Amino acid sequence: xxxxxxxxxxxxxxxxxxxxxxxEMSILQPIPERLFxxxxxxxxxxxxxxxxxxxxxxxxxxxxxxxxxxxxxxxxSTSGKIVDIGDYPVPHPSELKAPCIxxxxxxxxxxxxIKPTHEYHSVDPKLLQELIKECxxxxxxxxxxxxxxxxxxxxxxSVDTLIxxxxxxxxxxxxxxxxxxxxxxxxxxGTRMIRHAVQAKHCVIAVEDDMPAAYAELEKLIDDDIExxxxxxxxxxxxxxxxxxxxxxxxVPSGGxxxxxxxxxxxxxxxxxxxxxxxxxxxxxxRYVTVTGMVDKxxxxxxxxxxxxxxxxxxxxxxxxxxxxxxxGGPMMGMHVSNPHVPVIKTTNCILVQENTPRPPEMPxxxxxxxxxxxxxxLLPQQLYWHAKTDNMEASQQYHIFDCIxxxxxxxxxxxxxxxxxxxxxSKSKIAAEERRRDGADHAHVRFLxxxxxxxxxxxxxxxEQQVLGNTDSTENKQDYIAAALERTRLKREESKTxxxxxxxxxxxx
Amino acid sequence: xxKYFISSPHRHDGxxxxxxMLSVCFALIPGLLTYIxxxxxxxxxxxxxxxxxxxxxxxxxxxxxxxxVTFFLKDGSAVLTGLLFALSISxxxxxxxxxxxxxxxxxxxxxxxxxxxxxxxxxxxVGYVFVLLxxxxxxxxxxxxxxxxxxxxxxxxxxFTTPENLIDGISGATALDQMKTQLGSMGMVSExxxxxxxxxxxxxGWEWIACAYLFGGLxxxxxxxxxxxxxxxxxxxIFLFSLFFHLYDSDIYPSPLFHIFSGGTILCAFFIATDPxxxxxxxxxxxxxxxxxxxxxxxxRTWGSYPDxxxxxxxxxxxxxxxxxxxxxxxxxxxxx
Numbered sequence: 001x002x003x004x005x006x007x008x009x010x011x012x013x014x015x016x017x018x019x020x021x022x023x024e025m026s027i028l029q030p031i032p033e034r035l036f037x038x039x040x041x042x043x044x045x046x047x048x049x050x051x052x053x054x055x056x057x058x059x060x061x062x063x064x065x066x067x068x069x070x071x072x073x074x075x076x077s078t079s080g081k082i083v084d085i086g087d088y089p090v091p092h093p094s095e096l097k098a099p100c101i102x103x104x105x106x107x108x109x110x111x112x113x114i115k116p117t118h119e120y121h122s123v124d125p126k127l128l129q130e131l132i133k134e135c136x137x138x139x140x141x142x143x144x145x146x147x148x149x150x151x152x153x154x155x156x157x158s159v160d161t162l163i164x165x166x167x168x169x170x171x172x173x174x175x176x177x178x179x180x181x182x183x184x185x186x187x188x189x190g191t192r193m194i195r196h197a198v199q200a201k202h203c204v205i206a207v208e209d210d211m212p213a214a215y216a217e218l219e220k221l222i223d224d225d226i227e228x229x230x231x232x233x234x235x236x237x238x239x240x241x242x243x244x245x246x247x248x249x250x251x252v253p254s255g256g257x258x259x260x261x262x263x264x265x266x267x268x269x270x271x272x273x274x275x276x277x278x279x280x281x282x283x284x285x286x287r288y289v290t291v292t293g294m295v296d297k298x299x300x301x302x303x304x305x306x307x308x309x310x311x312x313x314x315x316x317x318x319x320x321x322x323x324x325x326x327x328x329g330g331p332m333m334g335m336h337v338s339n340p341h342v343p344v345i346k347t348t349n350c351i352l353v354q355e356n357t358p359r360p361p362e363m364p365x366x367x368x369x370x371x372x373x374x375x376x377x378x379l380l381p382q383q384l385y386w387h388a389k390t391d392n393m394e395a396s397q398q399y400h401i402f403d404c405i406x407x408x409x410x411x412x413x414x415x416x417x418x419x420x421x422x423x424x425x426x427s428k429s430k431i432a433a434e435e436r437r438r439d440g441a442d443h444a445h446v447r448f449l450x451x452x453x454x455x456x457x458x459x460x461x462x463x464x465e466q467q468v469l470g471n472t473d474s475t476e477n478k479q480d481y482i483a484a485a486l487e488r489t490r491l492k493r494e495e496s497k498t499x500x501x502x503x504x505x506x507x508x509x510x
Numbered sequence: 511x512x513k514y515f516i517s518s519p520h521r522h523d524g525x526x527x528x529x530x531m532l533s534v535c536f537a538l539i540p541g542l543l544t545y546i547x548x549x550x551x552x553x554x555x556x557x558x559x560x561x562x563x564x565x566x567x568x569x570x571x572x573x574x575x576x577x578x579v580t581f582f583l584k585d586g587s588a589v590l591t592g593l594l595f596a597l598s599i600s601x602x603x604x605x606x607x608x609x610x611x612x613x614x615x616x617x618x619x620x621x622x623x624x625x626x627x628x629x630x631x632x633x634x635x636v637g638y639v640f641v642l643l644x645x646x647x648x649x650x651x652x653x654x655x656x657x658x659x660x661x662x663x664x665x666x667x668x669x670f671t672t673p674e675n676l677i678d679g680i681s682g683a684t685a686l687d688q689m690k691t692q693l694g695s696m697g698m699v700s701e702x703x704x705x706x707x708x709x710x711x712x713x714x715g716w717e718w719i720a721c722a723y724l725f726g727g728l729x730x731x732x733x734x735x736x737x738x739x740x741x742x743x744x745x746x747x748i749f750l751f752s753l754f755f756h757l758y759d760s761d762i763y764p765s766p767l768f769h770i771f772s773g774g775t776i777l778c779a780f781f782i783a784t785d786p787x788x789x790x791x792x793x794x795x796x797x798x799x800x801x802x803x804x805x806x807x808x809x810x811r812t813w814g815s816y817p818d819x820x821x822x823x824x825x826x827x828x829x830x831x832x833x834x835x836x837x838x839x840x841x842x843x844x845x846x847x
Contacts, residue, residue, distance in 0.1 A: 009843070014523075093517075245843075251844045252844050253844045253845075254843070254845045256844065325520075331519060331520045332520075333518050334518055334520065336520065352520075359522075363526075363527050363585065363627075364625065364627035366527055366587075366626065366786050366787050368530065368786040369786060370525075372791060372792065373737075376843070377843045377844075378840050378843050382791060399839075400842045403844065406518070408519030411522070412522055413525065414525075415526050415529065417526070419517050421517060421518060421519065425517070
């Protein structure tokens with residue numbers, strides 16, 4: 001059965017530079033002396049350490065547990081000793097430090113006693129999800145959303161299509177390509193497991209048409225149960241919503257999730273991780289990382305999580321200096337890091353080293369509309385830019401700022417060299433902050449109203465009490481009551497007078 | 511602003527405003543060469559004058575507004591405004607036409623609104639309308655092609671001195687102008703077209719210049735520097751409207767081809783109406799905007815008091831752009847109404 005392919009609007013044809021790194025077999029990156037494992041490697045709530053400084057841990061042992069539903073545990077990448085739990089540089093655009101667990105490797109790489117094979121066909125999907133969560137599996141394509149949450153959405157809704165995303169649309173990155181070529185059996189088996197977990201009617205593995213070797217490897221392994229498709233190479237075809245549109249012709253509703261059109265979508269690396277987790281109980285402790293750009297030997301490495309970026313670059317015969325910049329991820333959506341000591345984490349798919357070229361100066365927008373032509377979501381980037389610049393957050397939302405996937409196509413073609421995506425991030429974070437503030441204010445307002453009503457009730461009770469008093473007692477009693485009150489205040493006043501005198505005399509004495 | 515690509519994307523396709531503006535200028539070259547072929551070097555003098563004034567005015571405005579001068583002078587937008595203005599006026603126009611026109615275009619239409627990218631109206635057209643209203647007599651004197659092109663010295667006389675007597679036989683009203691006045695005095699289209707100012711379809715000589723503009727404009731479209739929507743909408747609107755009236759009464763309504771190949775129709779459709787700053791941005795909006803220009807242009811030519819309605823049509827359409835943009839917002843992916 002072959003599926004009719006659709007297209008998505010906009011997008012870019014651009015040089016891919018994939019040949020730099022997709023030719024050679026990936027190599028194992030040696031265990032470093034120290035591993036730095038950030039507690040937050042996924043979208044959601046950071047994990048919570050379960051080990052203390054000085055503890056000995058084994059490879060694959062849980063060292064931090066999931067903290068809530070949208071969270072995953074974290075495992076030791078190798079055996080060794082916990083030497084510190086504290087703030088270290090992490091891959092984050094703010095370049096701030098964040099909590100990490102630091103393991104000093106003992107070099108023995110002794111494996112934790114992990115549970116062996118599951119016969120997944122007989123396993124309840126719920127149990128499978130739990131296993132996937134326990135193994136710390138998140139979206140390994142780059143977004144890092146905990147995988148079990150997506151699977152659960154699939155269990156709770158009826159899933160028409162499961163898509164396994166091998167469309168690596170960003171230039172330079174070849175880690176998925178290499179993974180497919182080297183571990184196609186993992187991916188195909190993992191795909192079947194995910195399919196079982198979400199009970200999908202159809203199942204598609206999609207790769208780009210410029211990945212013939214990967215396609216051939218997969219083709220050998222699949223049966224009729226899985227459709228294998230080549231889709232035209234165009235950035236950002238690998239975006240979740242874009243790929244769904246290409247494969248099914250359906251649009252994910254604005255502000256909605258793939259499940260709203262009956263689709264669950266996972267990356268090929270996630271599928272491979274699921275296979276490992278289910279059949280061997282192996283957690284996510286290493287990943288394929290493309291090291292490319294101006295390094296001497298661009299290639300893919302199998303890196304233990306927590307290994308520093310610097311070590312990976314050095315493994316490709318290159319030393320970072322001031323003339324180059326490091327990007328984690330691809331050139332279009334990747335994150336610039338200036339500190340080479342940040343660790344590789346679950347979502348680090350690529351380390352791109354490129355020349356530090358000065359950015360051409362920003363010119364005023366001339367409304368040429370090229371940005372709108374390439375926008376895969378059909379936004380009006382020039383309007384969004386304008387509203388970001390004038391801080392008009394209401395208009396930004398009317399122009400669907402939150403549907404922007406930050407693919408960067410608009411900035412790429414802008415003749416005025418406006419860093420549009422940066423403006424959109426500004427708008428988004430400003431709106432989010434504003435909403436938090438408003439929520440806080442609403443919360444305070446509700447509390448204020450409640451307090452008022454409480455006080456009002458008290459007052460009313462008092463009034464009623466007094467009324468009761470007034471009703472039962474005669475005027476005489478009232479007079480007595482007033483007299484008693486006057487007497488009380490008189491006494492109080494005298495008391496305070498004597499008290500206030502005392503300190504003054506003390507003062508004089510002093 | 512960071513000096514380097516700190517925020518993604520970390521790449522750029524290398525395009526620039528300067529490249530865009532200068533490409534449009536280059537696309538005018540075939541038209542300019544044909545112009546020179548038919549009417550001599552006067553247009554070159556006009557272009558040099560207008561571009562010179564435009565750069566000077568831009569310099570002045572940038573200095574007054576305390577903006578980086580060389581940075582913005584290099585963007586090429588002033589050069590393009592100058593060129594478009596020069597191509598809109600007669601090559602016989604005295605120098606002060608350029609001077610005042612460009613002054614209004616750059617200072618008032620462009621920089622008072624905030625400079626590059628901020629102007630509501632097309633600067634060249636504002637300048638043109640200004641001189642059209644202030645110096646109407648100087649704007650009606652166009653070269654004719656019955657003899658060989660006027661000598662460069664003749665142009666110098668016309669542009670830089672005020673000649674006592676106009677030289678007979680080299681200048682006159684344009685085809686559109688003659689069509690308008692003679693239709694007004696009960697002439698018939700077929701008779702009027704026998705006048706020497708008329709060529710096969712449009713004005714004699716002018717129709718070939720229009721073809722050359724068309725060539726440059728198509729090149730811009732194919733290179734993707736302008737989108738097809740506006741030119742097609744302008745030309746289609748003029749074509750359809752004039753066709754309708756021409757079929758209704760061909761004695762008083764000239765043919766669609768006359769409308770397209772005379773006056774500034776092609777220049778407007780490909781080079782002036784497509785000025786991105788003052789045009790609509792969405793595909794649907796561009797079609798509406800272009801269509802509006804076409805309809806207005808035809809209406810002004812046919813029932814208005816100016817022989818060529820391009821400039822007015824563009825300015826009115828410019829004023830409608832915010833409204834058009836508001837109502838033609840494309841449906842965002844995943845937005846269902």
